[in-house]
Every structure is written in C-alpha cells, then in structure tokens.
Amino acid sequence: MMEYKGYLAHTELDDEANIFHGEVINIRDVITFQGKSVDDLRQAFQDSVDDYLAFCAERGEEPEQPFAGQLTVRLSPEQHRQVILAAEKAGKRLERWVADVLTQATRLQRGPKAGKVA
Incomplete structure (x- = not known):
C-alpha cells in the first residue's frame, strides 16, 4: 500500500510483463500508474496524483x-x-456505536502490538 497526499494506492507486480501496476483505491475517480522499479512506481504514483489534481484545477472542479x-x-x-x-x-447513538465497533475491529486486525510504542 502506498500513500501520497491522502490518496492510497494498491500495487501489484505483473510478473510476465516485469512491471508494477498501481491504482488509487480511496476515491471513485480512476487514477492508475506503473513503473519498472519500486522507485519508478512511487514516482509514477505521485505524478499521477499531481496530474489528477492539476486536471481538476484546470477544469475548475x-x-x-x-x-x-x-x-x-x-x-x-x-x-x-x-x-x-x-x-x-x-447506550450510544448508532453512528458512534458503529465507529467504535469498526475501530475495535481494525485494532484486532493489526494485532496485539498495533498502536504500542516501544
């Protein structure tokens, strides 16, 4: 998982093509990128997010x-x-109860050492 300016991307290796592919996953708009190395992939991700932001600005959106x-x-x-x-x-409002349950579930997913500072 990669993060840049709050945008998260899922990445994977296409072993046959010997290239990494990625896609931003936390928005509905489609932002994709690719690179031949991890450094190329990271730069392509950042460039793609920056291009998306510039494109939106150009359109006034x-x-x-x-x-x-x-x-x-x-x-x-x-x-x-x-x-x-x-x-x-x-004794909680629905929204608060759901948020609390989801927070507890994500802590369990991360394991017993999650959130602890050594």
Whole structure:
C-alpha cells in the first residue's frame, strides 16, 4: 500500500510483463500508474496524483477527497435491527456505536502490538 497526499494506492507486480501496476483505491475517480522499479512506481504514483489534481484545477472542479468520513453500508433488515438494538443496549447513538465497533475491529486486525510504542 502506498500513500501520497491522502490518496492510497494498491500495487501489484505483473510478473510476465516485469512491471508494477498501481491504482488509487480511496476515491471513485480512476487514477492508475506503473513503473519498472519500486522507485519508478512511487514516482509514477505521485505524478499521477499531481496530474489528477492539476486536471481538476484546470477544469475548475474540486478533486475527489479521499476518506470523506462517510461510509454507506447495506444490511439485511434483520442485521439492521440487530445493529440498532446493540447500539441502544450500549447506550450510544448508532453512528458512534458503529465507529467504535469498526475501530475495535481494525485494532484486532493489526494485532496485539498495533498502536504500542516501544
């Protein structure tokens, strides 16, 4: 995973073509890039983000901002009911309860040493 100016990119190696490919993943607009080495890939990523920002400015449009802080989740009616009940039982507003649960889940994903300073 690469990060530049708040934009995150997923990268992978095309072993047959002997080239790295990448794509920004935290916006709906499509930003892709490629490079023959890690340094080339990193530079292409930064150049592509900068080009995207310049293109938006030229058109007088606001670039899409990564991680706007909103998340839409589709649930079955039963899941929705269970989530509402769990939030109420915890004495929290739904948005706060969901944010707390997701924060706890991401900490578990990172493992027991995540967030600890040695």
